[in-house]
Amino acid sequence: RLRKWQERIRTKDAGERNLQFALSETDRMASSLAIPRSVREVACVIYRRALDEDLIRGRSIEGVATSTLYAACRMEGIPRSLEEVAAVSRVERKEIGRTYRYVAQELNLEMEPVNPKKYVPRFCSELELSEEVQVKANEIIDTTTEKGLLSGKSPTGYAAAAIYAASLLCNEKKTQREVSDVAQVTEVTIRNRYQEQIEAMGIHE
Amino acid sequence: MTDPKDTINIENVVASTGIGQELDLQSVAMDLEGADYDPEQFPGLVYRTQNPKSAALIFRSGKIVCTGAKSTDDVHESLRIVFDKLRELQIQVNEDPEIVVQNIVTSADLGRNLNLNAIAIGLGLENIEYEPEQFPGLVYRLDEPEVVALLFGSGKLVITGGKKPVDAEHAVDKIVSRLEDLGLLE
DNA sequence: GCTTTAAAAAGTAAAGT
C-alpha cells in the first residue's frame, strides 16, 4: 500500500509537471492565434478536467492541449478551424481532430456544430470588408441554411462562399483566392458552395 | 412511398474461418499465383478471388479472413475457391470449415434530405458525433441492434457493425421511427 | 496503438490534362 501511495504521488507530480507544460503550450498557441485570455482559461479548465479523468494516457500532451484550445474557442463562440490550430501546433490536423472528438465525448462537452456565421466577423475583418458585407454574408448563411444547404458541409468553406458572394453583391469584391487564403479552404470549395448558395438565394449575376 | 428497408444493399461482408493447420506462407506465396505476401508489412498473405470478388487474408496459423464480398453466399463461395486453391497445393482442408460473419456493411436511402444539425440536437448531442469539418456524415450508435449508422444530408446512410443482414433492417426501422417522432423526416 | 483488406456514404483536396 505504501508503494501504491508513492506511485500516486509520482503520477500526480508527473501530472502537475505535464500540466505546467500544457498550460505554457496553450498560452503559446493562443497568443499566436490572438485568442483572448478568457478563452485560454476555459481551455485550461477543460485540460484540467481531461487530466483528472485520466484522458491524457496514450495521447500526447500537446495534442490534448491543442484539442482543448480548439474546443474552448468553439464553446466561447469564436471558433478556430482545425487548419488554423494545426498551423501553430506541432501535432497534425488529423490527430487534433481525433483527440478533440475523444475529449468532447468523454467529458460530455455536448458541442453543437459550428455555425458558419461565427467565422464571418474575423474573416471579414482580415479581408477589410465593411459591416454591410458581414450583414449580407450572415443573411446568405441564414437563408441557405433554412433551405437545407448546410448539412455535411464544412463551416469554413460555407462561410467563405457566403463572404465571397456578399463582397460581390456589395461592390467590395474580393477574389476567391483572397477569401480562400483567410478561410484556409480551396478556391474549388468556395466555387462549389457559392454556386449552390446564389442559386438557393435566387440571385443571377 | 417506398419503404427505406427496400433500398438496403449489402456492400461488404467480413468473415473469419480457419483450416486448423499451420501454413508455410512463404511457399504458399510461391505457388499461389496472384498472392501478395510481405511479412515485414503485414503478417497475412493476401489472395484475391475474381468471381465473386473478394480478398482473403491467410495467416500462418491457418486462420483466414475474407472481406469484400457482397453477400454471405458470396463469402462462402469465395472461401470455397480459396479452400480448393489450398488443396491444389497439397494442403489438407476439411470439407466445410466453420465460417463466422464478423461484420456486414450496408447502404440505404431514406428518400428525403436530412437536416443533420437538427438531428444532432434532436437525438441528443451526447449520443451523436457530427463534425462536418472532419467528415460530412453524422455518426449514430444504436444499442439494439448494436450497429453504427452514418447519416448523410442526402438521406443516404451506411450501417455497419451488424452480424446478420436483418440487423440493418431493424436499424433502418428504428432510425426512421426516431426521426419521425422528432418530426425530422419530411 | 499500428500495420492490411474491403465497401458505401459526401466533402474536400491535389494533381494532371
Add this chain to the structure above:
DNA sequence: ACTTTACTTTGCAAAGC
C-alpha cells in the same frame, strides 16, 4: 475547368510489433 485519384468516418477479424 474537368477528370482522376486519394484521403476523411464507421465496423470487424487476423498476428505481431
